[in-house]
Amino acid sequence: MTPMSSPLHPSETTNPDQPFLSLITGSFSTPAGGNPTVAMVEAAYRDLGLAARYVNCEVSTSALADAVRGAAAMGWAGFNCSLPHKVAVIEHLDDLSPAARIIGAVNCVVIRHGRLTGENTDGKGFVEALRRAQDPAGASMVVLGAGGAARAIAVESALAGAATVTIVARHLAAASALAHRVAEQTGAATSALPWEPGMPVPAADILVNATSVGMHPDGEAVVDIDLDSLDPATLVADVIANPPRSRLIREAELRGCRTIDGLGMLVAQAVVAIELWTGCTPDPAVMRTELERIFSV
Numbered sequence: 001m002t003p004m005s006s007p008l009h010p011s012e013t014t015n016p017d018q019p020f021l022s023l024i025t026g027s028f029s030t031p032a033g034g035n036p037t038v039a040m041v042e043a044a045y046r047d048l049g050l051a052a053r054y055v056n057c058e059v060s061t062s063a064l065a066d067a068v069r070g071a072a073a074m075g076w077a078g079f080n081c082s083l084p085h086k087v088a089v090i091e092h093l094d095d096l097s098p099a100a101r102i103i104g105a106v107n108c109v110v111i112r113h114g115r116l117t118g119e120n121t122d123g124k125g126f127v128e129a130l131r132r133a134q135d136p137a138g139a140s141m142v143v144l145g146a147g148g149a150a151r152a153i154a155v156e157s158a159l160a161g162a163a164t165v166t167i168v169a170r171h172l173a174a175a176s177a178l179a180h181r182v183a184e185q186t187g188a189a190t191s192a193l194p195w196e197p198g199m200p201v202p203a204a205d206i207l208v209n210a211t212s213v214g215m216h217p218d219g220e221a222v223v224d225i226d227l228d229s230l231d232p233a234t235l236v237a238d239v240i241a242n243p244p245r246s247r248l249i250r251e252a253e254l255r256g257c258r259t260i261d262g263l264g265m266l267v268a269q270a271v272v273a274i275e276l277w278t279g280c281t282p283d284p285a286v287m288r289t290e291l292e293r294i295f296s297v
Ligand code: NDP
Pocket: 083, 122, 125, 145, 146, 147, 148, 149, 150, 169, 170, 171, 174, 195, 210, 211, 212, 213, 215, 224, 239, 240, 241, 262, 263, 265, 266, 267, 269
């Protein structure tokens, strides 16, 4: 049987003085079992020839503090935080990057000389993936959802020059709070709308699903908007990475829209994280290929 991923050989180390010591990174989340990041990141490490590992850890809310202390004690270079730890981890860190401070959530922690700095690479990853299809500068954007991913996307898109950002969420208070935060921190023009079931899609250059609707195992679910009101000129982006061809992506393409799937954001946010942890720039094509192999895209 062919192994899923061959472990790094010690001869691949970049530090000949410490041939048997790997650089350790990983992820803390729950549930962790369906998160494909480990395969993508280790494919990048192998391609770079780095003696580095990424460990996907199931970490409960009550174990988060110990997990963070453990990573620092073992000399990890850093770790990702995913659901539900992106906000809770902040109280265990020494510092926040400017973006993480504005967004109010951390998905990537860098450990240097025992100091833990919280970063947010989700929004940067989204903007990087978006730029391959369309420059957000000057664009009008509608973001569905007001959770962690929506916050990161709205803030970084506004910092990248989006002209207007409209937040649509089931709880108007959450949408308004995010719209206010983005306007205050970035100077972009923002607005908030309550999510009415079956509502027409507000006119925009870019529509982003930043909710968890359509995520595995509910892969056939789709956001409750009137898809027939989609303008074919609108670029539709989905944060859902599993399944990559979400129903929203398929429905939007059927209506003539250009689309961006969640794999682009997943790869691009990990590229930034790997640069922060290792100082090396990985090849995004290698990472995307590994994800496509896993998902048989
Ligand atoms: P959060 O729990 O912080 O936010 C989820 C958001 O989705 C909330 O605004 C929630 O609204 C909304 N929502 C959930 N169900 C519905 C529904 N039926 N109708 C309308 N809105 C709904 O999660 P995150 O923001 O951290 O993650 C969201 C998704 O983004 C996840 O699927 C995650 O996997 C994905 N993601 C993908 C990344 C990538 O690289 N591709 C990176 C980061 C996240 P309410 O508050 O009303 O419940």
